[in-house]
């Protein structure tokens with residue numbers, strides 16, 4: 001069974017992007033951590049990063065029938081995208097929302113998430129380890 005890991009805009013820059021906020025781990029490191037965690041728990045991981053909202057929407061649609069659940073860091077689309085929220089509810093797959101930084105310690109515009117109401121769980125401010133926690137929680141949810 002497959003877990004889909006989606007990373008949204010600018011997360012391809014992880015490692016060099018505002019390291020004080022997001023740390024020094026790269027997107028490849030994050031995907032490897034998530035893959036190792038998934039495989040230890042008997043799942044396969046499919047990972048995709050995109051800077052394009054429509055590509056993320058298509059990936060969520062394609063997950064129906066091919067994945068058991070989704071781990072998603074929607075990046076700034078968290079705060080803007082009704083379409084991503086609609087896609088997640090539309091496919092009826094469990095989704096765990098991840099934010100590397102504690103968005104609630106940051107600018108007010110990061111405090112609202114369109115994704116949170118459709119997420120099964122939300123992991124915020126745990127750094128890149130949040131991806132590991134998210135995969136563990138999703139595996140727990142879909143195995144139980």
Ligand code: DQA
Pocket residue numbers: 009010011073074075076077078098099100101102103110
């Ligand atoms: C983020 C937080 C968002 O506000 C920001 O736009 C990102 C990354 C995080 O992982 O902390 O791109 O989702």
